[in-house]
Amino acid sequence: MLVLLDQTRLPAEEVELVCTDASALVEAIRSLAVRGAPLLGIAGAYGVALAAARGFDVDAAAESLAGARPTAVNLALGVRRAQGAYRGELTRSGSVQAAAGAALAAARELHAEDAEASARMAGRGLALLDELLPGGGHRVLTHCNTGALVSGGEGTAFAVALAAHRAGRLRRLWVDETRPLLQGARLTAYEAARSGMAYTLLADNAAGSLFAAGEVDAVLIGADRIAADGSVANKVGSYPLAVLARYHHVPFIVVAPLTTVDLATPDGASVEVEQRPGFEVTEIAAPSAAGAAGEAGGGVPVAPLGTQAYNPAFDVTPPELVTAIVTEEGTVSPVTAEALAELCGGSRRMSRS
The missing domain is CATH 1.20.120.420 (translation initiation factor eif-2b, domain 1)
Structure with missing residues (x-):
C-alpha cells in the first residue's frame, strides 16, 4: 500500500x-x-x-x-x-x-x-536572492504551494524562502491565497506557520496594491512544466504576478528541478493546460468535509446555480518575464532556449560520466 x-x-x-x-x-x-x-x-x-x-x-x-x-x-x-x-x-x-x-x-x-535537488535549489536560490537584493531583509511573494508538501525534500520556491528564514534574511513571506482551491492559504500558510516564518496571507487580487506600495522585493514560484524556450507553466495566477513584477522592476524567479524542463515541448503555446471542473470556482468547499476538490454540490455556492466557470489549473509565463530559473544543476538568467538546452545537456553529460 x-x-x-x-x-x-x-x-x-x-x-x-x-x-x-x-x-x-x-x-x-x-x-x-x-x-x-x-x-x-x-x-x-x-x-x-x-x-x-x-x-x-x-x-x-x-x-x-x-x-x-x-x-x-x-x-x-x-x-x-x-x-x-x-x-x-x-x-x-x-x-x-x-x-x-x-x-x-x-x-x-x-x-x-x-530531496537532494531540493537542498541544492535552496542554496542556489538564496545565493541569487542575496546577489539581487544585497543587505538581506528579503520580502518575498509566493504563489500556490511549493514546500515539503510537493517534494521529497523541503520543496522548490518555498525551500528558498525557508533557507532565507533560517539565515535570518527573510523579513516577510507574502502568501497568495491561490484561488480557487486556496493552496496558498491552506498549504503554504500551514507550512510557514510550522516553520516559524514571518508570513502574511493576501487575496490574490491584492498583489497589485502590495507591489504598488513597494512591499515586494522578489517573487518566488515553482513550475509544473518549463518549455524548451523557457516558458513556464505554473499554477494559474502566476502570469499576472510576472506582469506586475516586470512593471514594478521586481525580480521574478522560478525554482524547479531540472526534470521539470521539458525540451520536447517547444514553447508555451504547446503546453497542455489542464482544465478543471467549474464547481471549484462556483463553490467553496470546506477542507475538513469532502476535501478541497470534492464533488459538485459539496461546497458553499458563491455564484448562481448554472453559472459557467472558466477554470484552468495553470497559466503560462513567457520567458522574457522571467528573471531567472533556478535548478539544482544551475541558474539560467537571462532565460533563453539556448541556455536551457546547455544546462540540460551539461546535466545529462554529468549523469553519464
Missing part, C-alpha cells in the same frame, strides 16, 4: 490516505490529495511499484497514472522511470518479483534524488 498525507484536508486535519492500488492513486492525484510537480513524479513511480508488487498489469497502471494530470511533466517522468526499471529487470531475469523490486528501488532512488 501507499500512504499519503491527504492535502485536501489541510489545514483543518492531518489525515492519512491509504492507496491500495494504482486506480486509488490516480483518484488521489486528480482530487489533489497529492499534488505538486516533483511529488507527483515520486508518487507516480511508487504507484507503478505498487501495481507491480500486487501483481496488476504494470503497463496499464503506468498509462493510467501518467495521464492523471497532463500539465505536470514530472508525473509521467516518474512513472516511466519505474516502469522502465520493471521492464528491464523482467527482461533480464524473467522474475516478476525481482522486477517489482526494481520498480520500488527506482521510486526510492527518485525520492532521494528529489
Whole structure:
C-alpha cells in the first residue's frame, strides 16, 4: 500500500490516505490529495511499484497514472522511470518479483534524488536572492504551494524562502491565497506557520496594491512544466504576478528541478493546460468535509446555480518575464532556449560520466 498525507484536508486535519492500488492513486492525484510537480513524479513511480508488487498489469497502471494530470511533466517522468526499471529487470531475469523490486528501488532512488535537488535549489536560490537584493531583509511573494508538501525534500520556491528564514534574511513571506482551491492559504500558510516564518496571507487580487506600495522585493514560484524556450507553466495566477513584477522592476524567479524542463515541448503555446471542473470556482468547499476538490454540490455556492466557470489549473509565463530559473544543476538568467538546452545537456553529460 501507499500512504499519503491527504492535502485536501489541510489545514483543518492531518489525515492519512491509504492507496491500495494504482486506480486509488490516480483518484488521489486528480482530487489533489497529492499534488505538486516533483511529488507527483515520486508518487507516480511508487504507484507503478505498487501495481507491480500486487501483481496488476504494470503497463496499464503506468498509462493510467501518467495521464492523471497532463500539465505536470514530472508525473509521467516518474512513472516511466519505474516502469522502465520493471521492464528491464523482467527482461533480464524473467522474475516478476525481482522486477517489482526494481520498480520500488527506482521510486526510492527518485525520492532521494528529489530531496537532494531540493537542498541544492535552496542554496542556489538564496545565493541569487542575496546577489539581487544585497543587505538581506528579503520580502518575498509566493504563489500556490511549493514546500515539503510537493517534494521529497523541503520543496522548490518555498525551500528558498525557508533557507532565507533560517539565515535570518527573510523579513516577510507574502502568501497568495491561490484561488480557487486556496493552496496558498491552506498549504503554504500551514507550512510557514510550522516553520516559524514571518508570513502574511493576501487575496490574490491584492498583489497589485502590495507591489504598488513597494512591499515586494522578489517573487518566488515553482513550475509544473518549463518549455524548451523557457516558458513556464505554473499554477494559474502566476502570469499576472510576472506582469506586475516586470512593471514594478521586481525580480521574478522560478525554482524547479531540472526534470521539470521539458525540451520536447517547444514553447508555451504547446503546453497542455489542464482544465478543471467549474464547481471549484462556483463553490467553496470546506477542507475538513469532502476535501478541497470534492464533488459538485459539496461546497458553499458563491455564484448562481448554472453559472459557467472558466477554470484552468495553470497559466503560462513567457520567458522574457522571467528573471531567472533556478535548478539544482544551475541558474539560467537571462532565460533563453539556448541556455536551457546547455544546462540540460551539461546535466545529462554529468549523469553519464
